[in-house]
Amino acid sequence: MTTATTRTVIGNLCLGSAPDSWGVWFPQDEQQVPHTRFLDELVQAGYEWLELGPFGYLPTDPRQLAEELGERGLKVSGGTTFGALHRPDQWDDMLATTRKVAELTAAAGAHHLVYIPPMYRDEKTGAYTESPELTAEQWASFGRRADELGRILLETYDVRLVLHPHADSHIQTQPEIERYLNESDARYANLCLDTGHVAYGGGDAVDLIRRFGERIGYVHIKQMDAAVLDRVRPRGAPAHRGADSRVPELARPVRHPPPRRRARMTVHIGVIGTGMIGQDHIRRLTDVVTGAEVVAVTNVDGARAAEVASGIGARALPTGQDVIADPLVDAVVVTSWGPTHAEYVLAAIEAGKYVFCEKPLATTAEDCLRIIEAEQTFGRRLVQVGFMRRYDAGYRAMKQLLDGGQLGHPLMMHCAHRNPTVPEAYHSAMAVQDTAVHEIDTIRWLLEEEIVSAQVIQPRRTANRFEHLADPQFMLFETASGVRVDLEVFVNCQFGYDIQCETVCEAGTVRLPDPADVIVKTGAVQRTGVLQAWKDRFGAAFDREFVEWVASIDDGRLAGPSAWDGYAAAVITDAGTEALHTQRVVSVRLKDRPDLYGS
Known part of the structure; x- marks a missing residue:
C-alpha cells in the first residue's frame, strides 16, 4: 500500500481527519464507504490521526478498534457525539449515549469529545423543525447543562468537552458562540473551532482565536468559498459540506478561566x-x-x-x-x-x-x-x-404572575385606554387601528393565546368630541380558550392619559398599577396627579425596548415582538374595524403560525 508523506505533528498540534471527510455522517448507511475502506484510504493519504465520527461507524468494542487502528499505525484524537443541551427532556438519553462515546474515546487514548448541537431545520428538506432562537431561559439551561456534562466527562473519563458550532443550529453565529462561552465554565466546557461553520455563520475565526484562544481546545479546518457563501447565506440556505481536516490541540486545560462577560460591540x-x-x-x-x-x-x-x-x-x-x-x-x-x-x-x-x-x-x-x-x-x-407595552414594568410584573400560575387560569380581563383629547383628523376606525392595537398585542402576550373574535359596541357619545367621531367605544374580544376581554377606548376623556388592565383568574385578580406619584392631602381633600401624555406614561418602556433590542442584535437573537405579532395585530384590527361598521361579532382568522415564530 502506497502512502503519502505528510507532516502530521507540528509543535503541539496533530493533523488528522475524520469520517465525514469521506461523506460519513451516520453510524449505518449503505451509501457510505465501509469503515475499513475509510481507514485504509486515511493511511494512503498520509494521516496518522483521526476523529472517531458518528458512534457506531467504527467498531465500538475497544479491543477491536485498537486492533484495526494498530495494524494501520493510526491514533485517535477525539470522539464525536450529538445532542440538544436546550432540551431537558432529552438529557438522560443524551447523557447515556455520550458516556458510551466518552468511554470508547478514553479507551482509544484520546482526551477530547466534540459535541455537535442539532440543526433546527431538517437536513434533507430544509424545513424548520423548531424555532431557530433560544429563549433566555433556554440559554441559561444550555450553559448549565454544558458545564454539568463537561464535568462528568472530565472527572469520569478524563475527556474534555469541546462544543462544535454548526450551520443552522442554535450555536452558529459569532455572537451565539460567544454567548455559549460566556454562559459556560472554562473548566468544563470549551470550543471546537470549526473554521467553515464559523465562516458560514458570518464569524471571524481569527478574531475568536485572538480573544478566546484559551477556550479553544480543538480545531476543525475547512475550506470555504467566500463567493458561494455570499450567494447562499442571505437566503438561509443550508451549509454545504466540503472536504475538511481535523487539528486537535493537545495543550493542558485552562487553569484561569477568562472573564465571563465581554465588551459589547457598537x-x-x-x-x-x-x-x-x-x-x-x-x-x-x-x-x-x-x-x-x-x-x-x-x-x-x-x-x-x-x-x-x-x-x-x-x-x-x-x-x-x-x-x-x-x-x-x-x-x-x-x-x-x-x-x-x-x-x-x-x-x-x-x-x-x-x-x-x-x-x-x-x-x-x-x-x-x-x-x-x-x-x-x-x-x-x-x-x-414596536409594541412597547411588553417592556413596561407593571405589565411585566403582571405577566410574571400569570405565567407562574399562582392565580389559576385567567377567566376575564378588563382594560381601558383613555386619552384627554385627540385631533380632528382622528376618525372612528382609528380607535381600534391606532389606539386599541396596543391592548390587542398586550392581551395576546399576557395570555399567550390568540384572539378569535371581536365586537365593537357604541355607547352614548360624549359631547367633548368632533361630530364625525364615535367616542367612546366598547370592544369585546374572545380568546381561543374562552377568556373574555372588554376594552373601553375613550379618547376624549378630558382628565388625562389613563391606562388600566385587570385580569380575573380562578383564584384571584391582578391589576396593572397606576404610575407612581405623590399623594397630596390639603383642604380636606386627598389627591394624586394624572399623567397627560403617552410619552410620560411609557417613556421608560420605550427606553427598555431599545436597550433590549440593541442587546439582542449583539447576541444575534431577537426576542421582542415579531413579524407574526405584527401580522396578528393587523388581522385583529381589521376584524375590529369590520365589527365597528357592521355592529356584528366578527371572527378572527389567522394563518397557521410558522415554526420560525415558535408555538
Missing part, C-alpha cells in the same frame, strides 16, 4: 423617518442606549433630516433605500409613514439587516404575510415590531 443604526417618534427614538439611541450609534437618517423632508443628522454627527441620506443599502448601517429603525413600512422592512430583510419597525408592521395583512414569507426565506428572525 451597533450602527440607520433611521428612516425623522418625525416626532423618529426623533424621540434617535434621542434614546444616542443618550440612553449603550452600544448603539445612529450613523444615517432620512426623511421625506430632506431639510429636517439634515438638521437632525447634524445634531448627532450622522449623515442625511436621500431615501430609505439608501439608508438600508449603506454598508456602514448594521440595523434599521423604521418610523416613517405607515404605508411605507412594508417596503422598507422587506428591503432590510433582503439586505440581511435587523429592522425595528414602529407599528403598524404594514397597513394590510397581506403585506404582513409578505414580510413573514421573506423572513422565513432568509432563515432567521430579523424583524421586531
Whole structure:
C-alpha cells in the first residue's frame, strides 16, 4: 500500500481527519464507504490521526478498534457525539449515549469529545423543525447543562468537552458562540473551532482565536468559498459540506478561566423617518442606549433630516433605500409613514439587516404575510415590531404572575385606554387601528393565546368630541380558550392619559398599577396627579425596548415582538374595524403560525 508523506505533528498540534471527510455522517448507511475502506484510504493519504465520527461507524468494542487502528499505525484524537443541551427532556438519553462515546474515546487514548448541537431545520428538506432562537431561559439551561456534562466527562473519563458550532443550529453565529462561552465554565466546557461553520455563520475565526484562544481546545479546518457563501447565506440556505481536516490541540486545560462577560460591540443604526417618534427614538439611541450609534437618517423632508443628522454627527441620506443599502448601517429603525413600512422592512430583510419597525408592521395583512414569507426565506428572525407595552414594568410584573400560575387560569380581563383629547383628523376606525392595537398585542402576550373574535359596541357619545367621531367605544374580544376581554377606548376623556388592565383568574385578580406619584392631602381633600401624555406614561418602556433590542442584535437573537405579532395585530384590527361598521361579532382568522415564530 502506497502512502503519502505528510507532516502530521507540528509543535503541539496533530493533523488528522475524520469520517465525514469521506461523506460519513451516520453510524449505518449503505451509501457510505465501509469503515475499513475509510481507514485504509486515511493511511494512503498520509494521516496518522483521526476523529472517531458518528458512534457506531467504527467498531465500538475497544479491543477491536485498537486492533484495526494498530495494524494501520493510526491514533485517535477525539470522539464525536450529538445532542440538544436546550432540551431537558432529552438529557438522560443524551447523557447515556455520550458516556458510551466518552468511554470508547478514553479507551482509544484520546482526551477530547466534540459535541455537535442539532440543526433546527431538517437536513434533507430544509424545513424548520423548531424555532431557530433560544429563549433566555433556554440559554441559561444550555450553559448549565454544558458545564454539568463537561464535568462528568472530565472527572469520569478524563475527556474534555469541546462544543462544535454548526450551520443552522442554535450555536452558529459569532455572537451565539460567544454567548455559549460566556454562559459556560472554562473548566468544563470549551470550543471546537470549526473554521467553515464559523465562516458560514458570518464569524471571524481569527478574531475568536485572538480573544478566546484559551477556550479553544480543538480545531476543525475547512475550506470555504467566500463567493458561494455570499450567494447562499442571505437566503438561509443550508451549509454545504466540503472536504475538511481535523487539528486537535493537545495543550493542558485552562487553569484561569477568562472573564465571563465581554465588551459589547457598537451597533450602527440607520433611521428612516425623522418625525416626532423618529426623533424621540434617535434621542434614546444616542443618550440612553449603550452600544448603539445612529450613523444615517432620512426623511421625506430632506431639510429636517439634515438638521437632525447634524445634531448627532450622522449623515442625511436621500431615501430609505439608501439608508438600508449603506454598508456602514448594521440595523434599521423604521418610523416613517405607515404605508411605507412594508417596503422598507422587506428591503432590510433582503439586505440581511435587523429592522425595528414602529407599528403598524404594514397597513394590510397581506403585506404582513409578505414580510413573514421573506423572513422565513432568509432563515432567521430579523424583524421586531414596536409594541412597547411588553417592556413596561407593571405589565411585566403582571405577566410574571400569570405565567407562574399562582392565580389559576385567567377567566376575564378588563382594560381601558383613555386619552384627554385627540385631533380632528382622528376618525372612528382609528380607535381600534391606532389606539386599541396596543391592548390587542398586550392581551395576546399576557395570555399567550390568540384572539378569535371581536365586537365593537357604541355607547352614548360624549359631547367633548368632533361630530364625525364615535367616542367612546366598547370592544369585546374572545380568546381561543374562552377568556373574555372588554376594552373601553375613550379618547376624549378630558382628565388625562389613563391606562388600566385587570385580569380575573380562578383564584384571584391582578391589576396593572397606576404610575407612581405623590399623594397630596390639603383642604380636606386627598389627591394624586394624572399623567397627560403617552410619552410620560411609557417613556421608560420605550427606553427598555431599545436597550433590549440593541442587546439582542449583539447576541444575534431577537426576542421582542415579531413579524407574526405584527401580522396578528393587523388581522385583529381589521376584524375590529369590520365589527365597528357592521355592529356584528366578527371572527378572527389567522394563518397557521410558522415554526420560525415558535408555538
